[in-house]
Amino acid sequence: MNSFQKKIVLVDDVSFHLLNVKERLKGRYEIYPAQSSEILFEILSNITPDLILLDIEMPGVDGYETIGQLKSNTKFRDIPVVFFTAHKDKQSAKKGITLGAVDFIAKPYNDSDLIDCIETHLDKSKQELKLNKLLFRRRLQ
Numbered sequence: 001m002n003s004f005q006k007k008i009v010l011v012d013d014v015s016f017h018l019l020n021v022k023e024r025l026k027g028r029y030e031i032y033p034a035q036s037s038e039i040l041f042e043i044l045s046n047i048t049p050d051l052i053l054l055d056i057e058m059p060g061v062d063g064y065e066t067i068g069q070l071k072s073n074t075k076f077r078d079i080p081v082v083f084f085t086a087h088k089d090k091q092s093a094k095k096g097i098t099l100g101a102v103d104f105i106a107k108p109y110n111d112s113d114l115i116d117c118i119e120t121h122l123d124k125s126k127q128e129l130k131l132n133k134l135l136f137r138r139r140l141q
Contacts, residue, residue, distance in 0.1 A: 005028070005030045006029050006051065006122055007030045007032065007047055007048075007050050008030070008031055008051045008053060008118065009031075009032045009033075009034055009044070009049045009053070010022065010031055010033050010052075010053045010084070011034045011035075011036070011039075011052065011053065011058070011063070012053075012055040012058070012084070013055065013057075013059060014055075017055070018033040021053070021084075021114075024111050025115070032047065032049065036058060036059075037060065037062075037065070037066040037069070038060070038061070040054075044076060048075075048079070050080075050122055051079065051081075051082065051118060051121055051122060052070070052081045054066060054067060054081050054083055055083075056083060056085040057086065064095065067083075067101060068099060071099065071100040080122075080124070081100060081101045081102060082101060082102060082103045082105060082117060083101045084105050084107065084114075085104070085105075085106065085107060086106065086107045092104075103121060
């Protein structure tokens with residue numbers, strides 16, 4: 001893996017989805033698959049990803065509760081989270097955005113739509129980081 005590739009954690013309880021997405025994004029990003037919220041937080045104890053793709057429907061801790069835990073933790077709150085789910089209704093999307101998700105991709109998905117979504121939010125995150133550094137430097141002057 002290229003050490004300059006962006007890191008993405010993919011959280012989904014269905015092995016097929018983990019393998020399928022990892023295969024489709026191979027070579028573009030470092031993908032860290034997690035079959036549960038618990039495994040996500042184990043991964044986060046070792047790396048800070050550039051983006052998290054998060055399923056909603058999972059046994060135990062679901063995606064809504066997981067994003068609540070992420071956004072309430074200062075270490076993780078700025079990591080962009082994209083809900084990646086079979087839920088296609090507007091209420092699920094609205095709830096996810098309200099809880100702090102930056103976007104919502106419905107399964108089944110189109111590869112180019114998924115990559116466009118990821119790239120958009122990685123670019124946005126990079127631009128926000130640059131702006132925050134600039135503002136911080138100006139406050140120091």
